[in-house]
Amino acid sequence: MPELPEVEVLVRHLAPRIKGKTIRAVEVRRARTIAPSSERQMRKALLGTTFNTLTRRGKYLLFNLRKAGTAEPIKLIGHLGMTGRIYLVPKDAQLPKHAPVVFELEDCRMIFEDTRYFGKMTLDPAPLDKLGPEPMGTEFTADYLALAVRDSRQPIKVRLMDQALVAGIGNIYASEALFQAGISPRIPANKLTRIQISRLRQAIQKVLAKAIKLGSSSDLDFAGAGERDGLFYYGGKGDSVNPKAERFLVYDRHGEPCRKCGTPIERIVQAARSTYYCPECQSEGG
DNA sequence: CACCATGTTCCTTG
C-alpha cells in the first residue's frame, strides 16, 4: 500500500487508535524484518513503553513511544515495502499467513502484515538521514528542485523516485505528477526549463494532496480483507460500489484513452519500473 | 509455464 499518500492516510487512521496503549509483548516471526535490530534489542527497548504520537517521514512511519515514568523518547521506525499493512485486531483473532511482527497491546494486537516481506519494523533511524525534504513542506521550493535536477542527465521520472531528492514519491505518483505537469518522463532532469520545474513542483503537491484527500474520505478496511480497499490501495480500479473509480490519470492505464485528449496511454520501462504517460499531453521539449 | 506488481539496496558494466 505504500507511497506517501497511503502512508499518510494510514498514520492518520492509526495514530488515535494506538495512542496511550502500552506494549506488553513483541513477537518477531521473521528476523530479517527487524534487521539491523535484534529481537532482544526490540524487546528491551519497547516492552512496557506507551505509544505517544505517530508521524510520517517520506514513506516511513515513526512511532514515538515513552517509557513509563521517564521522559526518554523511543522511536520505532516502520516501512511498508510493497505489501506492508499495519492494523489492530482483537486478541483472539487469527493471525494472517505473513505477519513478521506482532505487538501485544493491552486489549488488542497490532499486526504488521507483509506478504512479500520487503517491509521493515526496526529501531534503526539511519535510513531517515538520507531522505530529501518532504514534498508538501516549505523546503520543497522551485529553487530547491531546480538545484536538485541541475546536475543529472537521468530521466526526470527516475530522478523523482530518488528519496534523497524528495521523500515519498514512488512509481505511481511519479507518473501521475509528470502527467499533471505535462512533462515527458523521458526528459533528462537537467533539461527541464524553469517553467517546467515550477509546474512539476506544483503538480507533485497537487497529486499527493488529492490522493491523501481521497484516502481520508474513503471507508477503508486497513486489514485488507474487504473489497473496499480497491478504491484506495493499489490493486484495484474500483470496488463493487464504484467499479470504474478514476483513481489514476495514467498509472496502470496502458492502452486506455488519455483523460485529457483521448490518445492511448503508453507504457515504457525506466530503471526497471513501468512508466505510464500520454505521448500527446506530455511534451518532450520545453 | 510466462509476466507483472506500491520499494530499497547492492553489484556490475560501460
Next chain:
DNA sequence: CCAAGGAACATGGT
C-alpha cells in the same frame, strides 16, 4: 565520478 541495467529480497495474481 555517473548512468544504466540487473539482481536480490519474496509472494501472489493473472
